[in-house]
Amino acid sequence: MTSIGLPRVGAARRQVALWSWRKIWLKTHLWLGLALGLFLSVIGLTGSALVFFQEIDQALNPQLRIVTAPPEGRTAWRPLEEIADAARGAIPAESYLGWTYWPQKDDQAFLFYYRVDNPQSGKPDTRQVFVDPYTLKVTGTRVWHSSTNLFDDAFVAFLFKLHYAMLVSGIGDVTVGIIAILAFVSTVTGVVLWWPRNGKWRNAFSVKWPARSERLNYDIHRLAGLFLAPVALAVLLSGVHFNLPEQFKAVVELFSTLTQPERYRSAASGSNPVTLDEAVANATKAFPDARIYAVTMPKPHDGAYTVNQLFPIGWGLEGRRTIYIDQFRGDILQANDPLSGDGDGFIQWQWPLHSGYVYGWPGRIAVFLFGLSWPLLFVTGVIRWLQKRRAQSVAKERRVNVQSPSG
Template sequence: MVSRRDDDALKSASVAAAIRDAPARRARKMWRKLWLDIHLYIGLVVGAMLVVIGITGSILVFWHEVDAWLDPQLRIVTARPGGARDFAPLETIESAAAAAKPDGGRITHIWMPRDERSTYLVYYDLDGETRRFGVDPYKATTTADRLYYSRSNPFRHALMGFLFQLHFSLLLSDLLDDGGDTVGVMALLLIVSVLSGLYLWWPAPGKWKSALTLKRGARAERLNYDLHKLGGVYFAAVLLAVLMSGIYMNLRDPFVWVVDRVAPLTNGGAFERKSEPAAGRSPIGFPQAIAAASALSPEGRIERVDFPDGERGAFTVYQDDVPGVGRFIRSRSLIVDRFSAAVTAIEDNAHGTAGDAFLRWQWPLHSGQAFGMTGRLLVLASGLLCPLLFVTGVIRWLQKKRARRA
């Protein structure tokens, strides 16, 4: 039985402990208030732009499928029974593309047919515009010629070109030289917002189950809070990966500089896409570039060919579904000299340093290609989650504002 004197002693000890812990509690409270403010103001200032970037990014995960659905005349042809075996020779396709390109136009890249019903998709630059046309893989005839992107007027873009520019630069690259830099800084701020949200959510021991589930029968205010909290928690990894890769693509030089200091890169991450001097040799065409790449790397499917930019430029041949280069990323790019047809560099996860591999993960993570259809669906869902996070966050802020007034 505890005496009154012992009881008083216990109370005194508790009071003394509370007094000793008071500074630490105040510090924790102030620290939490700081991160609440950071999370709030980043969300309010940058959140609306995140909605635009998220929705457009969700569409662009399946941009080939959406583009073909929107413009079948450009991208769809009638398949023949033999499928790809009945395709015209690449030299015939090259001649058809060269004949269809207007005088003064420069072909920048060609997307290869994705299946037996798809065209070759040829992009070319002309007078400050990027245009594109399709080439029937069986007949080698052009299917359409469309404006894709206008450097002078963002509202003259084709829908898909408009969505890409809106996603990567919020159309600021059409007005400012640093449009991509602005979006890169926004992505950096949003990473801070996601991390601060995780810190504020982190549950005490024994509270994990309730912290990871919706409260049954909750009122609207609590339901809104749970939706905001759980949406951010369950998709935090995907959001952080997509935002980090967005920084890489928009703030590439400082991003590469940091990576090179942590995990040294091959040639500082500068993979040169250059050819040796012509020395009297005639340039090859894209069929020869594909043949050279396929001879060195016969596995996989040719996805795209980038054309040389300038006299010293080189072809870049992109392959997908390549076995042996990685468990989750199966893509590879090969640099082909435009005069000698020699493969001068191979970029994939089987070559280079750990830093090189980290950089090569960025685009597959951003687009969802790293994990096949599962990755694409996760990136799609994370983009559609952005409006939910913004709306529920604004509602939560207004609820607290009304509570303080009351």
């Protein structure tokens, strides 16, 4: 009898342990969802819009961003240094040029980001200058980020602030980074709760139909979270990288050494810096398989050019490569490649994953749908919680009525 009873006791104990852990996962998932749901809905909706921020901004401001391209296309561009000079002439001389978005189509303007001192705030504004690469005409300038008035920001810039900092200066980006970590935990607990313990995988992926509204709400919540879970984990992890970069890199360095961009210094030289044309040509010669997405100009004295390229990896995937170029010699100081297999390569994956560019248009649409899923998950989760509370309340009343002596 003892030998028969022990396995049964052991199985019962395992069932109790599994049920206890399930209750912990359920409570964690519930309270994280209720506490963060509204914030995640805002972050998700703005993130969905920002997947297409270039397209939205272009649609709202065609006079700034659209130019007339000749039949020969970008082969008719004026020299890059002349394009950059045209932008410099439209901005105060003491302004600092940050980075430049490269036109991805023949009929698009170059987009330069400058930091311009604002005497009212004592802080710099971010201003944009748009230049026609064929005629060198400045198609316009505008404030991107204002240091005095949030509502002076460009519309898309306002969405960015709402997305990554909830419009709160100083601690907003840190707070959103913490929210991303907690949302990552919530997503993992959701997958654990969904996992079919009985092995009935077909039921785990199906919607019961026809069904009562309670069951339909549950299935929508369960499957919306499930199908977008891989996208969620990638986007949330990369979101932590952008909002908590130092902490994220510190964790990565536990597994692989990272090189610091500030170490990529141009060699001191009495000669003139190489031109933008030469720097870009050197990057393109070394890596001809890619197209340029953005360029950051070197800081004075010993800074380096930073060239960001997008290139096909295979299987429809696209990666981002970051190349650092000596501003005096034109030599490539470092090229961080997502295929390198080290910590630097892992960091290079974060932007393509977060934006969806890693898989082109399908990837961007997947990230777009993931952002829309947050308000859906929040609403269906709250409905599910209220349904359970109502059912528990009814059950409690019934127990009280059964236990009460009849009159």
